[in-house]
Amino acid sequence: MTETYTIEGGPVELHRSSFDVADFPLPTGREEDWRFTPLDRLRGLLDGGPSDGRLSWTTDLPEGVELTTVGAGDPYLRSVPKPVDRVGVLTLANATDGAVVLRVPANAEPSAPAVIRLAGNGGDVVWGHVILDIGANAQVSVVIEHSGSARYAGELSVLVGDGAKLKLVSVQGWDSDAVHVQHTGVRLGKDASIASTQITLGGDLVRFVETVEYTGPGGDAEMAGLYIADAGQHQEHRLFVDHSAPKCRSNVTYKGALQGEGAHTVWVGDVLIRATAEGTDTYEMNRNLVLTDGTRADSVPNLEIETGEIVGAGHASTTGRFDDEQLFYLQARGISEEEARRLVVRGFFAELIHKIGIPDLQDRLLAAIEAELGGEPEAAISAVTEENA
């Protein structure tokens, strides 16, 4: 495994994807894409066969959205974006039930978000493949909420048809012992758009890899993320946006806060603009707010550009703690330090929360952030995964 990068391409260009497990040997921890992940805490997701573990599903589906199962072996399951690491390829191999497919017909515009709640109840490793198949010109919001305790390897395939618009929110509100490793493979058709928000609060280890590919011009990916890591938690978000079609756009905004001994967050944002992707417009941003001692924030934005004929490309990454001046300003106006800190953090995340556009979820998220700041991560988890909200 020394040939991770070779000559012509940099690390970004050489992202691999495959349906064959042989293409992804067992990582040692030295590989570029595994070097931040504590492999010993993956507990069985890097190896092993099919299992009896399942998550319990509850759904809330508006009219026009249907949920079906496609059996293992169906060629449809190989028409989705390929897995990008060993966990992903094992997930497809071990998901003996096949995949659950949420299908939105062409031109449909369901009035309410489709909600999928996935709950773990401990026990065996769960291998799960979920496909969101959005027909041409449809417009829909999908919310996926995770809670409970699980060791969950997930492959989420997101197919957005020509001209369709998908709003996707994924909430990781796991119990503190959960392990969740997932690849979200997004494929955008011509003039299709996705506005995705990852909300990662719970779990012992959460590792998300999101990839975006474009099949025609006019695609638009708005990828956002919000994470709060508490003591001992490892939260990793990796993105790879592969601009291969002309006149597409991508914008990545991830913001995180860290508090407590051993809280570790990783953000890696890779963008490749291929020579064929003239007229690309891309920007990536990661901001980390460090709230206490003993945390670690890794932030790695990588950009490879093979054509000069672009609208714009850039990235920014900052890591810092509270701005003392802001605090001082607020305190000078009679606001207590605690309240001032709360305002600063709320302001930090506000931009992302308001963009979600699902009021009930926004309220729950605000409540969760309050609880996190109050030093009650469990209360935060129950606030955000509140089922009867």
Place this chain on the structure above:
Amino acid sequence: MSTVSHPELEGIGRYEFGWADSDDAGATAQRGLSEAVVRDISAKKNEPEWMLNQRLKGLKLFAKKPMPTWGSDLSGIDFDNIKYFVRSTEKQATSWDDLPDDIKNTYDKLGIPEAEKQRLVAGVAAQYESEVVYHQINEELEKQGVIFVDTDTGLREYPELFQEYFGSVIPVGDNKFASLNTSVWSGGSFIYVPKGVHVEIPLQAYFRINTENMGQFERTLIIADEGSYVHYVEGCTAPIYSSDSLHSAVVEIVVKKNARVRYTTIQNWSNNVYNLVTKRATAAEGATMEWVDGNIGSKVTMKYPAIYLLGEHAKGETLSIAFAGEGQHQDAGAKMVHAAPHTSSSIVSKSVARGGGRTSYRGLIQVLEGSHHSASTVRCDALLVDTISRSDTYPYVDVREDDVAMGHEATVSKVSEDQLFYLMSRGMTEEEAMAMIVRGFVEPIARELPMEYALELNRLIELQMEGAVG
């Protein structure tokens, strides 16, 4: 819009130092690397036992370490075909007239005696092939105790000081090319600035490769004692040959308490030189280290000047500028390691790629535990002049301490038709407009260069524009 071509920029990277002198010394030099070659270099230099042992250790580690699999394509380097040591003149000259004509002509063409005559420099060293052939230092500085000699002389005449610091910043096994350098190093500068001494005008060194398939492995060691200041400037050129040469230097700098060192490089190797250099400085309490790094020439450059901020309130700054033309890959950047509280660093990188060239920024900011109240900012801007060139940014930030402020920002842009149109509507030709845009883009760094180098850089950009008129 993409059909507009920019012939006026064709010449960036066009090479005007590409002549070759007659090459008797190089013709007889041995190719390839072996223990015998290393022992031979050491014997020719009458080195002490410990240095020979260091060299042999370097050779072993070089053989053991794998080639880097990241960065640029290094598969074109044929280590067996390289001449590791070429002695071109027996005696070091202290006046231009004593130099052999070939060498003198070379440096005349590069304009070095002019700079010296005009007292633009406080001292000059000129390295031709493996050894320093000319050396001169201002008498005044000598009286103040400033040492500025070539590294071989440094080892001979200041053995204790030398042994204390050699390999202290970049150990022999640091990386494959540092090991290689340790095993076959020759030439370079050895500088010691005593406590409190300010060297007001820069010390300069010129490195020239003349022999085909030559490997130049200079070794530079700079020690700035407490409260001192020195600015060291190096320029590098080579002839154009059909097969490749290798330049693999190691530069170690020790900046003591409250001292300040500025190190400026204008690397203008011809487009057949692999330039793989390890540069690192340590900055003690209150010290300031500045790298100004210009990469214009070479086929491949991999160079990431590093600063280890070891004392409280130490400060590091890197300004990096890179031009990549056809067939060139400039993989450059900077490393900052914050190892003490209240340390600060800043990196500004500007790159221009054209004609299918590739520029990469690769950086590392590391904040170790305990380095509270540290701050770092990184800014990288890349300008793409056409549609076939490429630009990459690989910054890396590793923060192990909460009380820090960290920022990184990068932009990649192309020369916009709007800008060109605006300037042309004001009566400029397209060439002039393009030159002005490129100059404006690199200006924040160009103004930090010593005047003659800033002029050189401007002239280079201008030259390319002129070339297009015909």
